[in-house]
Amino acid sequence: KSAGGLLKLDLETSSRPISLGGKRAYLLGYNGQVPAPRLEAQAGDTVRIRFTNNLTQPTNLHYHGLHVTPVGNADNAFLDIPPKESLTYEFTIPKNHPSGTFWYHPHRHGYVAEQVFAGLAGLFIIRGELDEILEIQAAKEEFLVLQDFALDRNGSIQSPNHMDMMMGREGELLTVNGQIKPTFSIASGGLLRLRFLNASPSRFYRLALENHPFYLIATDGGALAEPVELKELLLAPGERAEMLVRGEREPKQYRLLNLPYNRGGMEMMEDEMGMMGGGSSHMMGGKSQVNPQILATLTYQGSTSTLPLPKQLIPVETLPEPKTVRRLELSMEEEMTPGTGMSFTFNGKAFDPNRINTQVKLNTVEDWELVNVDPDRMDHPFHLHVNPFQVISRNGEPEPYRAWKDTILVRGGETVRIRIPFRDFSGKTVYHCHVLDHEDLGMMGIVNIRA
Numbered sequence: 001k002s003a004g005g006l007l008k009l010d011l012e013t014s015s016r017p018i019s020l021g022g023k024r025a026y027l028l029g030y031n032g033q034v035p036a037p038r039l040e041a042q043a044g045d046t047v048r049i050r051f052t053n054n055l056t057q058p059t060n061l062h063y064h065g066l067h068v069t070p071v072g073n074a075d076n077a078f079l080d081i082p083p084k085e086s087l088t089y090e091f092t093i094p095k096n097h098p099s100g101t102f103w104y105h106p107h108r109h110g111y112v113a114e115q116v117f118a119g120l121a122g123l124f125i126i127r128g129e130l131d132e133i134l135e136i137q138a139a140k141e142e143f144l145v146l147q148d149f150a151l152d153r154n155g156s157i158q159s160p161n162h163m164d165m166m167m168g169r170e171g172e173l174l175t176v177n178g179q180i181k182p183t184f185s186i187a188s189g190g191l192l193r194l195r196f197l198n199a200s201p202s203r204f205y206r207l208a209l210e211n212h213p214f215y216l217i218a219t220d221g222g223a224l225a226e227p228v229e230l231k232e233l234l235l236a237p238g239e240r241a242e243m244l245v246r247g248e249r250e251p252k253q254y255r256l257l258n259l260p261y262n263r264g265g266m267e268m269m270e271d272e273m274g275m276m277g278g279g280s281s282h283m284m285g286g287k288s289q290v291n292p293q294i295l296a297t298l299t300y301q302g303s304t305s306t307l308p309l310p311k312q313l314i315p316v317e318t319l320p321e322p323k324t325v326r327r328l329e330l331s332m333e334e335e336m337t338p339g340t341g342m343s344f345t346f347n348g349k350a351f352d353p354n355r356i357n358t359q360v361k362l363n364t365v366e367d368w369e370l371v372n373v374d375p376d377r378m379d380h381p382f383h384l385h386v387n388p389f390q391v392i393s394r395n396g397e398p399e400p401y402r403a404w405k406d407t408i409l410v411r412g413g414e415t416v417r418i419r420i421p422f423r424d425f426s427g428k429t430v431y432h433c434h435v436l437d438h439e440d441l442g443m444m445g446i447v448n449i450r451a
């Protein structure tokens with residue numbers, strides 16, 4: 001399909017039982033699928049999606065990571081589509097939009113974690129430059145959508161308790177493309193392109209191939225300048241990454257592992273345990289993962305001649321020095337009175353749809369210092385709509401390579417400095433924590449880009 005084309009489809013949310021690992025699961029799907037159908041477009045294309053809400057709750061669609069106008073319904077952080085109603089989304093992907101791995105999911109404030117945890121998420125691929133590099137073209141391409149679920153005996157989604165909401169809900173059932181431990185084969189030639197999306201509302205994935213390196217070629221916003229060899233890759237909720245895997249001559253199996261990761265919040269957990277009357281170590285053992293889990297297996301028949309890795313990918317521009325530097329504190333405030341809630345905040349303020357938190361000017365570059373001051377030292381992945389950014393430093397240490405991001409992990413106690421070019425579009429949009437329970441509980445702010 002040539003650029004300037006039209007991507008047209010009908011999408012509807014529905015709840016219908018889906019088979020997960022041979023068991024019936026009552027999830028929510030777009031057109032009955034978990035994960036949702038993969039959409040593909042090119043820079044310059046117009047996207048027209050007729051969307052119908054068949055849920056019993058309000059919802060909407062958000063196209064995560066796309067550089068599209070926040071005006072109209074393209075980015076739509078604020079739309080409300082009530083049950084039984086429909087809306088036609090229409091927007092154009094700019095001609096110079098990078099190729100990459102983007103995605104879509106509901107974004108109706110207050111319901112986001114619940115709806116994403118029920119399975120509502122799908123890939124939105126923009127094809128372009130990266131796909132045209134010869135070595136990348138020669139590689140076999142696989143998409144891996146990572147989702148976790150918590151089901152009860154009847155296959156219904158477990159409802160979260162207070163602590164699940166504070167930490168962000170997680171499930172024990174780990175799936176890749178809606179399957180448990182699937183197998184991917186590496187074609188002869190030995191080059192495999194894995195395109196990962198963490199579509200879990202709160203779970204982090206610390207990915208590794210058993211005893212085998214892999215090569216990062218793209219992050220949230222598109223390609224790196226050259227492949228970077230990694231031993232492991234941490235994907236926070238909302239993040240994407242593309243990796244190349246190279247099979248050696250001999251036939252082999254490589255297991256894709258999810259290694260244990262501590263995303264903080266332990267102090268809070270201990271407090272909670274204290275309030276509930278002790279037994280802390282026992283209860284904490286139930287939640288925290290100690291052993292690697294197998295997510296998938298890559299099988300390889302071996303080959304006499306193997307394909308080379310690309311030497312160069314796509315240059316990543318150097319952004320000019322910022323005109324403005326801002327500080328954004330990420331935190332949580334817990335009301336200790338039993339039965340009351342907690343709120344997650346930016347600069348001490350929980351989300352208010354009528355407040356503009358940050359005013360910026362179109363065609364300027366800003367540095368934002370994201371400072372995680374959470375008293376429980378919980379990790380918070382920060383996400384900004386519409387304008388991708390680059391990470392400049394983490395706790396003062398410069399980043400090892402330049403990359404386009406739209407979601408970036410800010411660990412407990414950390415300061416991450418990002419550089420954002422506000423380009424092409426004026427209007428109001430949002431930033432928020434991509435642990436979606438935190439977003440629903442207030443960790444979202446409005447940024448107004450003035451022309």
Ligand code: C2O
Pocket residue numbers: 062064105107238383385432434
């Ligand atoms: Cu993936 Cu505002 O979200």
Ligand code: CU
Pocket residue numbers: 062063064065383384385
């Ligand atoms: Cu988004």
Ligand code: CU
Pocket residue numbers: 344379380381433434435438439443
């Ligand atoms: Cu958070």
